[in-house]
Amino acid sequence: MTISLKPSNSPQEKLQPTGWLKYLSFSLDHKVIGLQYLVCGFLFYLIGGSLAAAIRVELISPLSDFMPREVYNQVLTLHGTIMIFLWIVPVVNGAFGNYLIPFYVGARDMAFPRLNAVAFWLIPPSGLMLITSYFINGAAQSGWTAYPPLSITTPAAGQIIWILSVLLLGGSSIFGGINFIATILKLRRPGLKLMQLPMYCWAMLGTSILVVLSTPVLAGTLILLSFDIVAHTGFFNPSLGGNVIVYQHLFWFYSHPAVYIMVLPAFGLVSEILPIHSRKPLFGYTTMVFSIMGIVVLGLVVWAHHMFTSGTPPWMRLFFTIATAFIAVPTGIKFFNWVATLWGGKISLNAAMLFSCGFIINFVLGGITGVALAQVPFDVHVHDTYFVVAHFHYIVYGGSVFVIFSSIYHWFPKFTGKMLNENLGRFHFIITFIGFNLCFAPQHWLGLNGMPRRVAEYDPQFQLINQISSLGALLMAISTLPFLWNIFQSILYGDDSGDNPWHALTPEWLTSSPPPVENWEGEAPLVLEPYGYGKKDSIETQEQIK
Amino acid sequence: MTSIVPKEQSSENRQDLSTEEHEDFRLFGLIAFLIADGMTFAGFFAAYLTFKAVNPIGPDAIYELELPLPTLNTVLLLVSSFTFHRAGKFLEKSESKQCQKWLLITGALGVAFLISQMFEYFTLPFGLTDNLFASTFYALTGFHGLHVTLGSIMIMIIWWQTRVPFGRVNNANKFPLEAVELYWHFVDGIWVILFIILYLL
Numbered sequence: 001m002t003i004s005l006k007p008s009n010s011p012q013e014k015l016q017p018t019g020w021l022k023y024l025s026f027s028l029d030h031k032v033i034g035l036q037y038l039v040c041g042f043l044f045y046l047i048g049g050s051l052a053a054a055i056r057v058e059l060i061s062p063l064s065d066f067m068p069r070e071v072y073n074q075v076l077t078l079h080g081t082i083m084i085f086l087w088i089v090p091v092v093n094g095a096f097g098n099y100l101i102p103f104y105v106g107a108r109d110m111a112f113p114r115l116n117a118v119a120f121w122l123i124p125p126s127g128l129m130l131i132t133s134y135f136i137n138g139a140a141q142s143g144w145t146a147y148p149p150l151s152i153t154t155p156a157a158g159q160i161i162w163i164l165s166v167l168l169l170g171g172s173s174i175f176g177g178i179n180f181i182a183t184i185l186k187l188r189r190p191g192l193k194l195m196q197l198p199m200y201c202w203a204m205l206g207t208s209i210l211v212v213l214s215t216p217v218l219a220g221t222l223i224l225l226s227f228d229i230v231a232h233t234g235f236f237n238p239s240l241g242g243n244v245i246v247y248q249h250l251f252w253f254y255s256h257p258a259v260y261i262m263v264l265p266a267f268g269l270v271s272e273i274l275p276i277h278s279r280k281p282l283f284g285y286t287t288m289v290f291s292i293m294g295i296v297v298l299g300l301v302v303w304a305h306h307m308f309t310s311g312t313p314p315w316m317r318l319f320f321t322i323a324t325a326f327i328a329v330p331t332g333i334k335f336f337n338w339v340a341t342l343w344g345g346k347i348s349l350n351a352a353m354l355f356s357c358g359f360i361i362n363f364v365l366g367g368i369t370g371v372a373l374a375q376v377p378f379d380v381h382v383h384d385t386y387f388v389v390a391h392f393h394y395i396v397y398g399g400s401v402f403v404i405f406s407s408i409y410h411w412f413p414k415f416t417g418k419m420l421n422e423n424l425g426r427f428h429f430i431i432t433f434i435g436f437n438l439c440f441a442p443q444h445w446l447g448l449n450g451m452p453r454r455v456a457e458y459d460p461q462f463q464l465i466n467q468i469s470s471l472g473a474l475l476m477a478i479s480t481l482p483f484l485w486n487i488f489q490s491i492l493y494g495d496d497s498g499d500n501p502w503h504a505l506t507p508e509w510l511t512s513s514p515p516p517v518e519n520w521e522g523e524a525p526l527v528l529e530p531y532g533y534g535k536k537d538s539i540e541t542q543e544q545i546k
Numbered sequence: 547m548t549s550i551v552p553k554e555q556s557s558e559n560r561q562d563l564s565t566e567e568h569e570d571f572r573l574f575g576l577i578a579f580l581i582a583d584g585m586t587f588a589g590f591f592a593a594y595l596t597f598k599a600v601n602p603i604g605p606d607a608i609y610e611l612e613l614p615l616p617t618l619n620t621v622l623l624l625v626s627s628f629t630f631h632r633a634g635k636f637l638e639k640s641e642s643k644q645c646q647k648w649l650l651i652t653g654a655l656g657v658a659f660l661i662s663q664m665f666e667y668f669t670l671p672f673g674l675t676d677n678l679f680a681s682t683f684y685a686l687t688g689f690h691g692l693h694v695t696l697g698s699i700m701i702m703i704i705w706w707q708t709r710v711p712f713g714r715v716n717n718a719n720k721f722p723l724e725a726v727e728l729y730w731h732f733v734d735g736i737w738v739i740l741f742i743i744l745y746l747l
Contacts, residue, residue: 111571178578186571216582217589224593224685231674233681235593241678246596250589 028113034099041091048082056473064456072456073141080144092265103508106189106524111182119175126168133161148236177211203268206296218254252303266403277353278345281531284337291330324374351425355406362398387447418494435475626655656698
């Protein structure tokens with residue numbers, strides 16, 4: 001039995017049962033679960049985005065006139081929590097991980113399909129719970145970090161609901177992580193070596209290791225915090241002999257790796273998208289693998305750089321500054337690998353490619369401010385100012401969210417068998433890119449001049465820059481409209497994409513679009529060179545191996 | 547070049563694959579989960595040790611922990627690990643009666659541990675909110691006790707499922723027993739660390 005690995009546009013039999021009911025019901029199919037993650041995450045993105053818009057409207061004027069201060073605190077807490085735990089983490093891990101990893105390892109489903117469905121179905125209820133807390137005596141007001149004593153002294157109901165929903169989301173994340181590790185390490189098709197896997201598998205392996213090692217610590221910390229709130233123990237309450245710094249250490253032991261949990265999968269996705277749209281092999285595969293694993297190891301030992309102003313002793317400052325600076329090395333290797341992948345390639349400037357290039361630009365800016373923030377003398381001055389807000393959004397919006405959009409443009413034909421409108425996609429990119437930079441670049445200036453974050457009111461001298469920033473936020477909000485229009489338009493009336501519109505070599509494209517229920521009609525193809533673009537003999541070599 | 551496999555053949559392939567694939571890695575998943583669970587305890591231990599180092603409680607509030615009862619608890623749990631192991635050995639030899647007997651002993655030891663722990667709670671001179679040490683003590687032992695409770699319940703389920711001829715756990719399907727056994731050893735190991743850190747240090 002031979003299976004052609006040549007990219008083909010010939011129609012294959014479609015086994016996929018269609019209909020929306022299927023996507024809204026309990027399913028164990030990894031592709032359905034992946035799309036459920038994606039759609040669910042996007043709905044939460046719209047909610048979190050509306051909250052962000054409310055924040056930017058409030059900040060148009062120096063006084064808190066749009067909403068009361070307590071409501072502002074609730075809105076920024078919900079915005080942060082929703083965007084991190086319900087949009088970026090589930091989508092870059094859950095959605096694309098579930099959809100792509102079984103294809104990449106040559107499996108018909110994830111290692112634990114039921115656990116997979118459990119992991120997804122923990123998300124909608126906890127998300128709804130989090131949002132409804134706003135209507136029950138007010139949502140949590142202590143930011144997504146929930147630092148005590150702030151989280152102990154603010155109204156308890158919202159904070160407890162926040163803790164419960166983050167615990168559930170953490171559980172979902174751990175189940176997903178266990179599943180990904182088992183799938184990548186144990187479910188690989190015989191004959192496929194680890195070093196032949198597409199880069200996204202490595203990114204997900206590293207991310208899942210971080211999830212399994214660090215998320216439980218957050219869970220334990222939040223359990224202790226809930227004891228403080230409900231039973232009035234004093235773990236983190238200085239007036240009862242407790243120690244708030246311990247909370248910060250435990251919290252950041254999860255929440256710094258959480259940044260890598262949000263951005264490592266995005267690195268993997270970009271490494272899949274760039275070679276296909278520039279028709280070149282991924283540059284430096286081995287260095288890419290080692291830099292991912294280097295980031296995983298270093299990512300676990302840099303957490304206290306968030307705490308330079310919390311009275312950390314000098315030796316700790318020194319250690320965490322150096323460790324953080326080291327992370328720039330593997331990250332820089334990856335950046336240069338992407339640039340070298342593009343170099344001299346036959347680049348097609350479609351929406352997927354544009355968003356990936358946007359990611360590279362934004363991520364370099366966010367990375368540079370990150371290295372700057374790791375330096376104690378600088379950090380002490382800009383800690384808790386808008387500089388940190390700008391840096392963080394350059395990483396998670398300019399980094400992860402740009403990659404999510406890029407991935408949606410790239411894999412939409414795979415999901416649905418329909419093409420998206422490329423011109424509308426380019427338009428979407430242009431206003432997102434301009435809006436994003438207009439919104440967040442000025443915030444560096446605000447932070448350097450001392451505007452504190454998380455405060456509804458500010459000094460009138462900052463008003464003009466804040467208004468520019470809000471204008472950018474308006475553009476970002478508008479940019480969602482052409483995207484949504486594009487999606488609905490294309491699902492209903494889009495052109496047929498064929499099975500492999502990008503002429504890609506990675507395994508998910510070597511089946512029909514959308515794929516049949518168990519991924520392949522026959523045996524799974526053995527793809528030993530997922531990035532063999534532009535090599536004259538790569539297709540023939542793969543056939544010989546068969 | 548493109549060969550479309552007949553449907554009958556492909557479904558056969560799938561069955562082959564699924565029996566081949568779904569053999570091994572439940573244990574792998576369980577180990578990954580136990581690592582995650584262990585990290586929760588690691589977080590608690592780190593918090594406790596930091597509190598101990600950084601936040602000394604007032605001299606009038608220091609409570610000496612009595613050692614005899616927790617030492618008995620340690621012995622109970624360690625013995626239960628051996629009895630569980632024995633039950634597993636008997637299951638491998640298909641001697642269900644013996645296996646059930648040793649499972650019952652293991653479960654009884656687990657319950658005895660819980661009762662003894664409760665007794666310790668009631669005799670201690672401090673409550674949950676008395677001071678930082680008391681809170682951490684109850685949080686750590688309580689979280690561990692929760693694990694022992696879950697483990698005891700699972701042992702009883704396994705005991706029920708190993709009865710002949712209706713039980714579903716037997717020599718051919720012994721993963722459930724192995725899984726609970728691994729979990730039980732894990733809980734024991736955590737207790738030993740907890741005992742050293744909390745009572746001896």
